[in-house]
Amino acid sequence: MKKLIKFNQTHVKKNNDTCEVIEYLFNQPNIGIALATINGRYPAEQDKKVVNSACDLIYFVLEGRGTVHTKDGSFSLAKNDALFLACEEWYWVNGDNLEILVISAPEWSVDQYKEF
Numbered sequence: 001m002k003k004l005i006k007f008n009q010t011h012v013k014k015n016n017d018t019c020e021v022i023e024y025l026f027n028q029p030n031i032g033i034a035l036a037t038i039n040g041r042y043p044a045e046q047d048k049k050v051v052n053s054a055c056d057l058i059y060f061v062l063e064g065r066g067t068v069h070t071k072d073g074s075f076s077l078a079k080n081d082a083l084f085l086a087c088e089e090w091y092w093v094n095g096d097n098l099e100i101l102v103i104s105a106p107e108w109s110v111d112q113y114k115e116f
Contacts, residue, residue: 002026016044018095021102032107038066038095043115049090054112057085058103066098090116 002025011023018040024033032055043050059068060082068075068083070091075083077098085091102108 001028015042018042018044023108026107028107030106032104034102034104034108035062036100036102038093038098038100039064040095042093042095045115048115049092050113050115051090052085052087052104052108052113054087055104055106055108056087057108059083059085060101060103061098062101063099064095064097066093066095066100068093 005024005026007022011025013021013023015021019036019038019042021037022035024035026032059077061077061079063079066077068077068085068091070085070089072089077083077100
């Protein structure tokens, strides 16, 4: 089990032109953590949404501003705000240099993530 992950051990993924994610892979099945930066719409295509079929997410805002749109409404986010996104809840994000700590339970994996 990893106890410490240094920044140079992270995995950086550029999802598209508007979203970059830095993954801290502790390989713990019950929880995951990442740092995401969103500047613009995510997903970038105007008619698309995303959903996670296996994990709940908490977005904690470190910097910037943004709005997360869900079936339950639109939520404006600013520094030190937190938002819970339940498993199977679709959403899309408009970010203005939005930097968020993303906590997932269980650990996030690409096979349970879908854009539609």
